[in-house]
Amino acid sequence: MLTDGDSRRPLVVLRGLGKSYREAERERSVLRDVNATIGRGELAVVLGRSGSGKSTLLNLISGIDLPTSGEVMVDGICLTGLSEQARTRFRRRHIGFVFQFYNLIPTLTVEENLLLPLELNGRRDKGRALALLAEVGLADRAASFPDRLSGGEQQRVAVARALVHDPLLVLADEPTGNLDAETGGQVLALLDRLSRAAGKTLVMVTHSVEAAGLADRVFSVQGGHLVERAPLLEDS
């Protein structure tokens, strides 16, 4: 049963997770025997080189993709055992996404972009959408279309969209990768503030050292394995 559940129980459990792709005649293994748990309200950062498998890991956690081996548990639900339709419904209800390239719907206004996850969940809470927009400092841009916004503004809308339907888990895939350092910093701070304020679990894939600095837990993908490291600030 999906509830906020026992606060002591980890929200995300990865067990023996493996993912490989077929490339021509060769099998390329991206993730191997990944084991990890992420607790509720934690901010976990996954570091790694380009192509190391970080984004694949997010796709597996969100149920977008299925592992070759192992299992993914979110809030006690084994996503790997669900049908495609059930995983879509799970994602719709419990996951919020922030992408590197924002991926706002260009034909919807800023406000409508926020209404979309709400409506998909059967809610038409315009007040909630506008309140969150105010929190990200874009209340005055509610009626604008995404292409009229700067990159930083678009990513702030994306952050609001990820949180608007009150998901259990927010997944962010290099959310600052397309932004300058200053704007990236602002977006990171916003993501950190809002997700912590709402008590959400945030898993963020990034290259940003600054992001790692905010994290409760830091992982890196090395040779297909997920290795937990001490939080960056403690290292330094």
Added chain:
Amino acid sequence: MSRVLWLASLRHLSRHAWQVALATLGIALGVAVVVSIDLANDSARRAFALAGETVAGRATHQVVGGPSGLPDDLYRHLRLDLGVRPSAPVVEADLAAPDYPGRTFHLLGIDPFAEGDFRPYFTGNATAPAPIDSQGRGDMAPAPIDSQGRGDMAPAPIDSQGRGDMAPAPIDSQGRGDMAQGDLLALLTSPGAVLLSAETAAELGLKPGDTLTLRVGSQRRQAVLAGTLLPSDELSRRALADLAVADISTAQELLGQVGRLSRIDLLVPEGPAGEATLARVRAALPPEASVLPAAARTQILEQMTRAFDLNLSALSLLALLVGMFLIYNTMTFSVVQRRALIGTLRAVGVSRREVFALVLSEAALLGLVGTALGLPLGILLARGMVRLVSQTINDLYFTVAVRDLAIAPLTLGKGAFLGLGATLLAGLPPAWEATTAPPRAVLSRSHLEAGARRAAPRLALGGLVALALGLGLLLLPSQELLPSFAALLAIVIGCALLTPMAVVGLLALLRPALGRVWGVLGRLAARGVVAALSRTAVAIAALTVAVSVTVGVGVMVDSFRATVVSWLETALQADVYVSAPGLVSNRPDQTLDPALVARLSSAPGVAVANTYRRATVTSPEGPVELIALRLQTGPDGLPDLRGNLYRFKEGNPRTVWRAFTSEGAAIVSEPYAYRHHLTVGSRLRLQTDRGEREFPVAGVFYDYGSDQGVVMLSRSTYDQLWDDRGVSSLGIYAAAGVQVGDLVSSLRALAGDSDVLIRSNRALRAASLEVFDRTFAITGVLRLLATLVAFVGVLSALLALQLERARELGVLRASGLTPRQLWGLVSAQTGLMGLAAGLLSLPVGLALAAVLIFVINRRSFGWTLQMAVAPEVLGQALLLAVAAALLAGVYPAWKMARTSPAAALREE
């Protein structure tokens, strides 16, 4: 589904308004073409049925005779001696009104005293003929009929003309029920008195007492307008528009058929009583007469045009098929353009089913708007089409005047169903494709295109399967047309599926040459087409289908024409042809004045005059076009053909002609033999004026004059068995040393005022080819419309493709490509797409032509045609494809060349 999702979808459509508009236009044109052909066919059918109902009225049965009709004694015998009532004599014919070119009248000679309930149009109570119940009552409750089929009035005395003395006719000079005795007297006694509908009289500017000239064969007769008929409703108005009503004796005089009737109408109740009446009538009939249900005539004539209707409908569906490609194209583009977006939607939790529904709803919306536009456009188009269709029916089948376009709700409903159905069907694959978009943000274009290239062999395999299916359907031993059209569709779809693979192969061949000529840009242009195969292949396939239809139909028409030209050269051997002018066509449906025939046949300068009589006779299989041929015989007793007048498909000419002239054998045309499964040695049965007779078939000859086929008998055989002495036309050979031009002039002088056509061989050949070209005019129009739809499709595809590449082209501009070079690159790509479509359309078009010529034409009409491929048809097709593609590339090339590289690079 979420309202916001709908909004996103609608805004996407509105942001690609031109793409949506072109797709909508495509489907609207497709629907319009189908609806217009259907409406035109339906209007002609209705006009014919209405004309039939008008003259048949409420009759349940008709007694009919041979080409010379029935003796009017028969009517007196049936009515007076046998008491067969209600019964009414009719004399009728289609006549031209020379003072009003193109106008024909159906002269209906009736006995006002016997009319009773037969034709309610004259009583001011117009209704369609009503079914008669077992008591003989129709829904207008005519007088009860007893078990003898008699009405409950005492049998009325019949005068010497066979007229009953029932209450005076329910016809007045205004077409209402209380005719003044004076007017009735005028109709009955004034020479040439006729009634026209008030509207027709006003249209022609005629008032009672005015003269109306009618052409009967080669002679003109004067009719006098005795009064007008006032139709009581719209149906009667249309029914009466081309009717000239006369007293029976007036009609006989006008037509030169004194003492003869065209038919006798009967009102017979259903059930045993009616059967008994019919049995009594049959027993009393002379050998040439038979009793037919009144509806038989309309049914038989509808059957005649069935293949014609079906072929037109099939051709019109091709336009819709091309329209379907357009919708498929647009929706595929729309999905491909939004693949990343759909991926995002999927990532945030939109289900596959919702994505599917969204895309299909968009297609339905386009279909709905396209159909809504297509229906009125179809009605507009139908106004032109109905003229072409009715002209062809007049040229080939029978006389029908289609004055109004009948807009049947069923036809419109069918058009709407087809439009929406076709759109949804075309939208299914892209909707399915959309559901496969993985729920992740970014999927590289190269990955997508690699997928499209990988799919090409699979599609090609599907194409081969479709082709094999089509071939299998063609090999089915059947005369049915539907499997043939299904095969044609399978071939078209098969070829479309082969297109991606063929494009990859073709451009691999062209690339080195382009590289040598234009360097990197040449290679880039070629690679660009293959690199965007997911988009380009659909556009190329749509253009290929449209152009191949043009090639297929073009080669078919050319082949048909070449065959007809060659046949005319053989069949038209005489130097001069004489015939009565047709009503509204070249069909020899009128006869020549016998005195004129004698005068012209013996004119100085005439070496040989062969006579032709074309008449419709009945047979157990229905009406048959019969030609009675009198050929002058040479010294060997065989016809003096002055050349090989008929080419025989079966039978040795010497044996055939001997059997034909001296043994009473028949020769039949190829379509007739095909339809009735006849071969040399078979026997056919015809209803003659001496009863039903059997004729051996001596030969089968090639003939392209009638798709129903004809039976030919020698004139002497005809004269022995039929009482008709009419001559439809004369074929005259000039004596040695006489110039044809001089002979034509002297014959015209001899003909004097007679309305006859005296034409040289060359003139008749030209007139025949004119009819041929007129027959195929509608095919040309449909071909043009299909091409127009395809052009819209290509324009749409190329616009989408080039505008989508804005960023890539911006990079090229930023790298130093001049606007002119950019223009060249875009044009080279669109030109290459056109070239690919053009080259692919040639084999596909030839395959379609072969199916049309050797299968569909044969199954429809039974003709053997020689396939003639004119190189210019192929050249035109190639040119059409390249020109359409280049033209469609003009706007995107212009737009891209004008856009600043910075703006293009900024665009998402």
